[in-house]
Amino acid sequence: ATILNGDLGISPSATVNGFPPGAVTGTIHAANPTAAQAKLDLTAAFLDAQGRSTNSQTLPGNLGGLTFAPGLYTNSTSVLISGAGPGNNVTLDAQGNANAVFIFQMGSTLTTGPGSQVILSGSAKASNVYWQIGTSATLDTTSIFKGTLLALTSITLKTGATLDGRALARNGAVTLDSNTITTPAP
Numbered sequence: 001a002t003i004l005n006g007d008l009g010i011s012p013s014a015t016v017n018g019f020p021p022g023a024v025t026g027t028i029h030a031a032n033p034t035a036a037q038a039k040l041d042l043t044a045a046f047l048d049a050q051g052r053s054t055n056s057q058t059l060p061g062n063l064g065g066l067t068f069a070p071g072l073y074t075n076s077t078s079v080l081i082s083g084a085g086p087g088n089n090v091t092l093d094a095q096g097n098a099n100a101v102f103i104f105q106m107g108s109t110l111t112t113g114p115g116s117q118v119i120l121s122g123s124a125k126a127s128n129v130y131w132q133i134g135t136s137a138t139l140d141t142t143s144i145f146k147g148t149l150l151a152l153t154s155i156t157l158k159t160g161a162t163l164d165g166r167a168l169a170r171n172g173a174v175t176l177d178s179n180t181i182t183t184p185a186p
Contacts, residue, residue, distance in 0.1 A: 002176040006166075006183030011035035018176065026183075042168045046150045049103055049132035059104060063090040064113070070100035070124075079106040081143075082113030089117040092146070094124035102129045102147070110137040110149070112161075118146040126164040126184035136172070139163065146184075157181075 002018065007026035010016055014031035029035035052072055059073035060066065064083030068090070081090050094100035102124070110133045120126065129147030131137070136154045139145050139161040147165045149155050154172030157163060157179045164182050167174045 002179045002181070004176075004181045006181065009035040009038045011039040022176065039170075042150065042170060045130075045148075045168075046132060046152065046170055049130050049150055050105060050134075052103060052105070056105075059106065064088055064116070065090075067091040067093055068102065070094055070097065070102055072103045072105070074105045076107040078108040079104070079110050080113070081116045081118070082111070088113050088115060089119050091119045091121055092124045092129060093122040094120070094128075095122045098123040098125060100124060100128060103132065104130070105132045107134040109133065109135050110151075112139045112143040112145065114140045115142045116140065117144040120146055127186050129165070136169075137167075 002022035004024045007029060008019065008024050009029040011031055016028055016030050019028065056072045056074045059075035059079060061075065062080045062082060064081055065087035082088060092102050110131055126146040131147055131149050133149065133151040135152055137149050137151050138156045139158060141158045142160040145163050149167050151169045152171060153169065155167045155169050156175045159177045162180045164184050166183065
């Protein structure tokens with residue numbers, strides 16, 4: 001069963017599947033005003049992240065084994081986090097600035113390899129990491145992921161994947177399978 005340490009919301013539908021047996025420590029908002037406002041906020045955040053371009057840096061197709069400083073990174077197609085050993089991880093280094101922000105834009109999909117990790121260093125915080133995804137995201141089995149996923153279509157967390165962040169899909173489902181999701185501290 002999935003454990004969601006935070007709130008769960010859906011709008012405009014009122015159908016929430018899998019809770020229970022999944023557990024939510026916060027509140028379930030199904031087709032209520034809070035869920036409707038959250039969907040509006042998601043759309044605004046997605047469009048804001050998508051529309052940013054000032055000082056954008058090129059985001060490689062595979063982030064495995066790489067380290068990124070705070071900033072805006074863009075890839076017009078798909079992004080992968082995958083590799084062997086340390087190459088299966090990506091590090092986000094805030095360089096001692098706890099307020100540092102990371103924004104990753106991808107035109108299509110985001111996919112992680114099994115057991116991959118997003119590692120935060122140098123005072124980086126999951127609450128300041130944003131992944132704007134042009135279509136869908138898939139976190140493979142036992143991935144450890146950090147940040148807010150803003151997907152146009154859908155998000156899938158495969159068996160045992162963990163997320164220190166939020167999984168927000170504008171037009172499709174968030175599919176979970178024995179996951180732990182924790183809303184990050186501000």
